[in-house]
Each structure stands twice: as structure tokens, then as C-alpha cells.
Amino acid sequence: MKAEYSGSIESNRKVLHELTAGGDWKVQLQNSIRSDELKYFFELTESERIGIQNSIRLNVSTSPYYLLLSDPYDPDCPIRRTIIPNEEESILSPEESSDPLFEEKLMVTRGLTKMYDNRVLLFSNQTCSVYCRHCMRGRKVSFSNEHLTKKDLENCFEYLRNHPEIDDVVISGGDPLNMSDSRIEFILSELESIPSVKICRLGTRNPVTLPMRITDTLSSILDKYNTDNLSIFCNTQFNHEKECTPESKQAILKLLKSGVSVGNQAVLLRGINDDGESMLRLHKKLLEQRIRAYYLYDPELIPGSRGFRTPLGKGIEIVSFMRGKISGMGIPSFVNDLPGGGGKVTLSPDWYLGYHKSTRTHFFKSALRGTIHKSFEPLSSNYEDTYRQLSEEEYIELAGIAHPIENLP
Numbered sequence: 001m002k003a004e005y006s007g008s009i010e011s012n013r014k015v016l017h018e019l020t021a022g023g024d025w026k027v028q029l030q031n032s033i034r035s036d037e038l039k040y041f042f043e044l045t046e047s048e049r050i051g052i053q054n055s056i057r058l059n060v061s062t063s064p065y066y067l068l069l070s071d072p073y074d075p076d077c078p079i080r081r082t083i084i085p086n087e088e089e090s091i092l093s094p095e096e097s098s099d100p101l102f103e104e105k106l107m108v109t110r111g112l113t114k115m116y117d118n119r120v121l122l123f124s125n126q127t128c129s130v131y132c133r134h135c136m137r138g139r140k141v142s143f144s145n146e147h148l149t150k151k152d153l154e155n156c157f158e159y160l161r162n163h164p165e166i167d168d169v170v171i172s173g174g175d176p177l178n179m180s181d182s183r184i185e186f187i188l189s190e191l192e193s194i195p196s197v198k199i200c201r202l203g204t205r206n207p208v209t210l211p212m213r214i215t216d217t218l219s220s221i222l223d224k225y226n227t228d229n230l231s232i233f234c235n236t237q238f239n240h241e242k243e244c245t246p247e248s249k250q251a252i253l254k255l256l257k258s259g260v261s262v263g264n265q266a267v268l269l270r271g272i273n274d275d276g277e278s279m280l281r282l283h284k285k286l287l288e289q290r291i292r293a294y295y296l297y298d299p300e301l302i303p304g305s306r307g308f309r310t311p312l313g314k315g316i317e318i319v320s321f322m323r324g325k326i327s328g329m330g331i332p333s334f335v336n337d338l339p340g341g342g343g344k345v346t347l348s349p350d351w352y353l354g355y356h357k358s359t360r361t362h363f364f365k366s367a368l369r370g371t372i373h374k375s376f377e378p379l380s381s382n383y384e385d386t387y388r389q390l391s392e393e394e395y396i397e398l399a400g401i402a403h404p405i406e407n408l409p
């Protein structure tokens with residue numbers, strides 16, 4: 001039985017906290033807060049009211065834990081913005097599409113998408129603890145007709161058995177850690193039994209949105225199937241330092257203890273984390289939580305995403321800003337997953353200035369100091385024509401300001 005909320009925002013939040021704090025993840029999900037209940041926990045803006053009514057994408061729902069991290073009065077709170085749709089989410093732009101990556105077109109059997117030769121994406125389930133407003137799978141996440149039956153799953157495993165070139169399976173959805181322990185165990189045991197499948201990557205936001213889901217039982221299941229045959233990785237998605245809590249750290253530590261390596265796939269989101277300082281603070285916190293940076297995603301061209309999108313140059317600017325201020329373990333690769341199923345490409349700041357062939361000299365700009373530095377190509381190289389070539393004038397100018405190197409011949 002769910003609680004009735006009728007008091008002030010503060011008292012409703014207190015009731016929600018008392019109902020769920022200390023409870024397990026199932027209690028959290030039983031008390032999830034859905035669209036028409038958000039008004040009891042937030043002072044909604046007109047734009048948010050319109051967004052809740054007219055969203056053209058996935059349902060609206062959040063775990064109590066994640067809701068209680070948010071600000072009830074500040075519409076710019078980074079957590080609140082990922083929970084509550086605003087007016088912009090109801091507007092479809094011409095360049096947007098519900099499946100920009102062609103995940104449905106590239107489906108080889110129901111629930112299994114093959115974009116790369118050796119890797120597949122298994123859509124294990126359609127439920128999540130929070131339906132993130134920036135979710136690139138808003139076309140299917142939260143919709144019950146996307147539920148995968150046991151027979152569907154068996155067909156997926158059959159496909160993997162018949163395609164030994166596939167050695168890497170990403171399990172996503174939905175959030176795979178929203179499935180029951182027994183279903184997770186069933187999937188992992190099947191994967192572990194297929195000799196050609198070596199890597200399993202779990203894509204989950206639960207360390208961020210429902211950290212109590214990482215129970216000792218779940219850890220022992222992960223530990224059990226992390227074997228000589230199968231290596232299990234977990235990629236999660238923290239987008240803002242406010243999400244780094246003692247609870248999330250405990251969840252990560254449990255995953256690490258079960259031998260699962262944890263990486264972060266942040267999404268670049270306008271007004272939430274689209275500046276170098278925010279992203280740096282987030283990634284410093286993540287390293288403290290023993291999470292390595294993996295990707296920083298340019299948001300997909302999904303319906304109603306205009307409120308989250310940033311210029312492409314922002315991501316390059318941010319990773320450029322971070323270089324030299326945090327170890328490489330904390331700097332994500334900025335990636336664009338190409339619309340039309342082209343796969344991911346990385347975009348990075350250009351520290352390389354060019355090559356001068358007759359002196360075999362490469363010139364670089366230091367990310368740390370902004371100074372010009374040179375290095376030299378080996379004598380026997382057959383790559384010389386592949387580099388960006390410098391004119392004589394450019395060479396003279398760069399050589400004149402390049403940082404000296406001791407003991408040059």
C-alpha cells in the first residue's frame with residue numbers, strides 16, 4: 001500500500017524518507033514517485049507541469065532515494081532536471097528520431113542488436129529505477145510491451161551459440177539490475193556457458209539511482225559468474241557530483257569486491273554538467289569512489305532532447321580543460337554515437353600541430369602549459385606522409401618558439 005501525500009513539500013519528503021530509508025531496494029521501488037505525484041515533492045514550474053502532461057517519450061518515475069537527493073524549489077537542480085520533464089521535452093525537432101542509432105534496424109533477433117562484428121547489445125528488460133529525461137532509449141524503456149520473455153532470451157542465447165565471432169555482450173535495457181536476482185543469474189549463467197562469449201558488460205544506473213540494489217546476494221551472483229570463461233564489467237552513469245553519495249560509494253565497493261570493474265559513462269547535458277569545472281569535480285569524486293572515467297557522450301538526437309543538447313565543441317572544450325588537472329584515469333573519451341548506426345567516434349582536442357619532413361620534427365601544444373614542444377620521427381619510418389605537413393614558414397615559426405630539448409644531436 002502506497003502512502004498518501006497531502007502535507008507540505010517538506011512533510012511529504014519527510015514521510016517518504018521515513019517510509020523508505022533503511023528499507024531494501026524493493027521497498028524503494030514499491031514507493032516510486034510517478035508523474036502525478038511529483039507535485040507533492042516539488043514546487044513545480046509551469047514548464048514542468050506542461051512537460052509532465054505532454055512528454056512525448058518514456059514514463060515519469062523516480063526512486064524515493066534519488067528524488068530525495070534533489071532540490072524541491074530549484075528547477076535548475078541537476079538531479080531534478082533528470083527526473084522531471086519540462087516543456088522542451090514535448091517538442092519534436094526535425095532532426096530527431098526515436099531510434100537514431102538504428103538499434104531496432106540492427107536487431108538480429110528480438111532483444112539482440114548487433115552493431116559491431118564481435119559485440120552485441122542485449123536488451124534484458126525495460127524497467128529502471130528512474131526514467132531519466134535524457135534517456136536515449138525513451139522509445140522502449142518503461143513500456144511493458146518491450147518486455148522480453150524467457151523464450152526471447154533463449155533465442156538470444158541460441159543466436160550467440162551459433163555466432164562464435166561474438167565475444168562481448170552488453171546487457172542494457174532498461175536497467176539490468178532492476179531484474180530479479182534469479183533472472184540476472186539465469187542470464188549470466190547462460191552467457192558464462194557459451195565458450196565464445198568472454199566479456200559481459202552491465203550497463204546500469206542503479207549505483208546512482210538505487211544503490212541499495214547492490215546487495216550482498218547480487219554481489220555474490222556477480223562473483224560466481226566472474227570466472228575464467230567470463231569477465232564481468234559494469235558501466236554506470238553519474239552525471240553530477242551531487243549523485244556521489246556515501247550510499248553510491250558503498251554500492252561501488254560491493255561491485256568491486258565481486259571482481260567487477262566499474263567505469264562511468266557520463267552524458268553531456270546542458271545546464272547540468274556542460275562546463276569544465278563541473279565535469280572535473282564529478283570525475284574527481286568518481287575516482288574517490290574508485291570509478292574510472294570511460295565515456296562522455298554527446299547526447300543523442302532523440303525526440304524532445306533540445307533542452308539537453310550542447311554544441312559539439314563543448315565536449316571537446318571540457319576534455320581539453322580537464323587534461324593536466326586530473327590523472328588520465330579520470331578523463332573520459334568524448335564520443336558521438338553516430339546517427340544512422342555508424343558506431344562511436346571519439347572527438348578530442350587537437351594537441352598535434354604538424355610534421356616537418358626534412359627535419360623529422362613533430363610539433364605539439366602542451367595541454368598542461370600551452371607551450372609548444374617537439375618530438376622526432378624514427379629514421380626508418382614509412383608513416384611520414386600520413387601526418388599533417390607543415391610548410392617551411394610554419395616550421396620556422398614553431399621551431400622559433402618551441403620548448404628547448406636538452407642534449408639534442
Ligand code: SF4
Pocket residue numbers: 127128129130131132134135136137141173174175204205
Ligand atoms: S537508467 Fe539508463 S536506460 Fe533507464 S532511463 Fe535512465 S538512462 Fe535510460
